[in-house]
Each structure stands twice: as structure tokens, then as C-alpha cells.
Amino acid sequence: MDTPLILLDVDGVLNPLQRSPGYQRYRATPNGITYRLLLNPRHGPLLTGLAEATGAELIWASYWTDTANDWIGPRVGLPILRSVPIPPRDPRYTYGGWKARHVAEWVGERPFVWLEDEPDVSDALAAGPELGPHLIVPVDPQEGLTDLHVEQARDWLEQLR
Template identity: 35%
Template sequence: MTDAPLLFLDVDGPLIPFGNPAGHRTYPGPWTPGPHENPLLPRVDPALGPLLRALPCELVWATTWGAEANASVAPWLGLPALPVVEWPDTADEPPGDGTHWKLRTLVAWAAGRSFVWVDDEVGPADRVWGRDRLAGAALLYRVDPGRGLRGDDVEAIGAWLARPCSARRPATPG
């Protein structure tokens, strides 16, 4: 295990945008989904793969897709199989304080390492909770689910990761 920061990556919303606004790249070639493939996979921009791989961090799937992200999305992006966060059985139960049900599991999974959480469901309560408890060691990065993750988002995440740990501050994009 390394001490490199973690990047927890959600699929639906960040990688598979719910909208398809003008200018969003989709897979350029003809593609017919197989019987077990998600028909929305062409919305994942394969150009994101090299950008994500170049970040100074360890990529981790933080999605309800689970291991299916390694079978479908990782190859599409040209990524190797990534670690996958396993969600507790109580994942559907909100914590009761307005934070997202993923947040505490991600904090536990990080086990004190700095991390970035990329998700379309990061909200104000998550940022307040993180600011108060994570001392700037986490970037909770909300992606607009209508446009999905783009190069400028990856650039902003990379800039945060490039800062010395002591200089990192929770950011409030999105």
C-alpha cells in the first residue's frame, strides 16, 4: 500500500452524464452493446482515461456498479482493474445529518490518507462535515451530472493533488 492520495470515482453522473449537452464527446466509433453491457457506456469519454491515470493518486471505484466498473468502464477508459469500495448493507439508510450515505464509508476506507471524492451527489452537508472533521485532507468534488466529468475538472483535481498535504484545503466546486 502507498501513501499516495486516493481518488474515489463514481460512475453514474460523473462518467456517464445524465444529459448529453452539445460538445460532450461520446465514443466515436459504431458500437452495439452486448447483452450484458450498459447501453449508456458510449457516453463515457475515453479521453478521460489517460487524464485520470496521469493524476498523482490511486484510483478507486466508489460506485454502486461495484466490480462491474472494472468489467465495463475500466476497459472503456483504458484503465487497469481498480480497487472497489464495498458498501455496507446499511448503505441505503441516510446518516440522518444530511450527509451522503457514501461519505463515512469513504473516510473509513481512506484510513487517514488524503482523498478526492468525485461524485454528482456531493452536497453542502458533506462539505461542512468534511471541513469540520478532515482538516483539509479531502476534496469533495461535485460533478454536474448533466455534463459529466471533463478535462477541466481533472485539471482542478490535479492542481489540488499537487499541493503539499499541509496546503490542501477543502474546495467547494460545483
């Protein structure tokens, strides 16, 4: 079977709206635009541990695309990752809908688990081409990624093997 993928969003997942203990403030200026970030250095080890334990590959699935390797990865303790190519959003689509189209196109039939806060990605995927086995783990953008999400992903990836 193809190596399963762990698709990782940034905003609302690694970078939540609310600051909880363990998060640090950062600024990022990809393409000269300044963003304020809240990032947690526990997330990197948590996610690389998940990938190692399950034989899956971590992939950025974010509008940050490759710039996440410069601005996000080093601050949370993630290595350089491949990313789903997501072009700037066509305004006829929601953020989730546009992203889901490009995720579907890129993953093809590979199995994947997707850590994501946009609530409409499930519907958008269901309306698209046929996919391999997949699980969307919905994340609350206020709180961001927690141990519980990672456990859900681990359980699903383990039963896939």
C-alpha cells in the same frame, strides 16, 4: 505521507445524463440488470495521466463497486482499480449520504480527492469521523467529468506534495 487517493464515481461523472461529443453509447448488464451508459474513451488517459503526474492512486467510489472493472474501465481505458466497498443503500440515507459514510470509513486518514456528482457528500463527510486532507470536486451530472475537474484535482494534489 500515505499515497493520496483519487476517488472516482461512475454515474454522473464518467457516465453523464446528456450526450456530448466524444461519448459513445453502451449497455451494461451487471447482475443481469441492464443499464444504458454514455462513456468517453478520453476519460481513461486523462485520469491515468493525473494519477501518474501526482503519484496518487485511482479508486472506484461508486455503487458499481468492483463491477466497474468489468463494465466501465475497459470502455474508457482504465486499468483494474481497487474500489471502496459500498453496500446497497440503506433507504434511511440519501445516495450521497450512504456513500460518504462508507468512503469515510474506508479512507481513514489518507488524503483523497473525490470526483463526485452527489451534492450532499460534503455535508455527510463533515458530520462523520475526522478525516485527513481531502477535496471534493463537484461534477455536474448532466455534463460529467471535464478537463477542468481534472485540473482542479491536479492543482490540489500538487500542493499536497
